[in-house]
Amino acid sequence: MTTTVSGSQITFNDNTTQNTSAYGGGFAFRNRIINGGMVIDQRNAGASVTINSSTGAYTLDRWEGRGEASQGVYTMQQSSTAPTGFNKSLLVTVTTADSSLASGDNYYFRQIVEGFNIADLGWGTASAQTVTLSFWVRSSLTGTFGGAITNASTSTRAYGFTYTISSANTWEQKTITITGDTTGTWNTDNSGGMFINFSLGANADRQTTANTWSAISSVIISGATGEGSIIGTNGATFYITGVQLEKGSTATSFDYRPYSAELAMCQRYFQLIKFGTVIAQNTTNLLSNFSLLCQMRSSPSIGKTSGSIAIGDMVSAGYTTTSTPTLSAYDNNDIRVNFALAGFTGLTAYRSYQHEPSSGSPSLITVSAEL
Numbered sequence: 001m002t003t004t005v006s007g008s009q010i011t012f013n014d015n016t017t018q019n020t021s022a023y024g025g026g027f028a029f030r031n032r033i034i035n036g037g038m039v040i041d042q043r044n045a046g047a048s049v050t051i052n053s054s055t056g057a058y059t060l061d062r063w064e065g066r067g068e069a070s071q072g073v074y075t076m077q078q079s080s081t082a083p084t085g086f087n088k089s090l091l092v093t094v095t096t097a098d099s100s101l102a103s104g105d106n107y108y109f110r111q112i113v114e115g116f117n118i119a120d121l122g123w124g125t126a127s128a129q130t131v132t133l134s135f136w137v138r139s140s141l142t143g144t145f146g147g148a149i150t151n152a153s154t155s156t157r158a159y160g161f162t163y164t165i166s167s168a169n170t171w172e173q174k175t176i177t178i179t180g181d182t183t184g185t186w187n188t189d190n191s192g193g194m195f196i197n198f199s200l201g202a203n204a205d206r207q208t209t210a211n212t213w214s215a216i217s218s219v220i221i222s223g224a225t226g227e228g229s230i231i232g233t234n235g236a237t238f239y240i241t242g243v244q245l246e247k248g249s250t251a252t253s254f255d256y257r258p259y260s261a262e263l264a265m266c267q268r269y270f271q272l273i274k275f276g277t278v279i280a281q282n283t284t285n286l287l288s289n290f291s292l293l294c295q296m297r298s299s300p301s302i303g304k305t306s307g308s309i310a311i312g313d314m315v316s317a318g319y320t321t322t323s324t325p326t327l328s329a330y331d332n333n334d335i336r337v338n339f340a341l342a343g344f345t346g347l348t349a350y351r352s353y354q355h356e357p358s359s360g361s362p363s364l365i366t367v368s369a370e371l
Helices: 115-121 259-267
Strands: 004-006 009-011 017-019 049-051 064-068 073-079 089-096 106-114 131-139 143-151 157-165 172-178 192-202 213-215 237-247 270-273 276-280 286-291 301-304 309-312 319-321 326-330 334-338 352-355 365-368
Touching: 049 064, 064 073, 106 115, 115 192, 131 157, 157 172, 192 237, 259 270, 301 326
Parallel strands: none
Antiparallel strands: 004 009, 009 017, 049 073, 064 106, 073 089, 089 237, 106 192, 131 172, 131 237, 143 157, 143 192, 157 213, 270 365, 276 286, 276 352, 286 334, 301 365, 309 319, 309 352, 326 334
């Protein structure tokens, strides 16, 4: 292959070109959004998750749904409906409408971008860099909709944006260019650096002026003045994919990464443990050390998926429990899991047992370091 390089412009032998000026001088990690193509869904494998006032939850990896109001309910799930060039999207479906938004009412989904991944943008300084947010969207509704970018450290700065869906049930690409914030506090470590919120409907006190930076009072701002509402229409659908946040004032082609690389980036925040060896400390307690698949963002919390945890050996019948295991020691590379749980009796001290899913006991251990 013959290529010609002139400044930031690369011309390939088929006369296609690629400009690297918006990438910070290279191709690595151009898109600051993780799983923007919606291809990773470790928790749910395509199953829907219900979001309401008491159930804010991560659904597809790195994407969190929130419902900060008492009436509206919606589901989120991975979908195979996607525009050309993509094969997955995130689907929102309203199952209980909230057509009268009161003070504080707020429905949205978001990605929290880690501070390390925005450090080079220089936000909060005089050298703040311009960024461009782009995405593909499709909805059963038309009109003006919105979102907001806020600082995750103190929620005191917000930039609202709006976009227009012109045709129902048709994929459309949207692009928003955002001038970097020269004030405010923007974390540049392993804590949350930036909230990128997509509004599904919000009261005016949870919106901000579009296309400008505004000071806010430590509340979650999810949308912009003048936006419409998805949550207000029962049965409404909203799809999104190809979400990209990049340095520069021009949206470039979507930053496709190998599936294995995207999965590993997601596993910094969430992992599933399917198999492992556990050791009986006595007749009722089991303990195991697990090496994590990759270094996580911070020391994680532990839980389990629905169902029972199955433990078995080559000698005796298996044991199950519906309780959640606990951490007795941990860091962001390895964890020690204590299975001192009701239901395990008759174990042989110091014997090795195997934790593995089965058709009768499908539960897996979850390890989370989400922001």
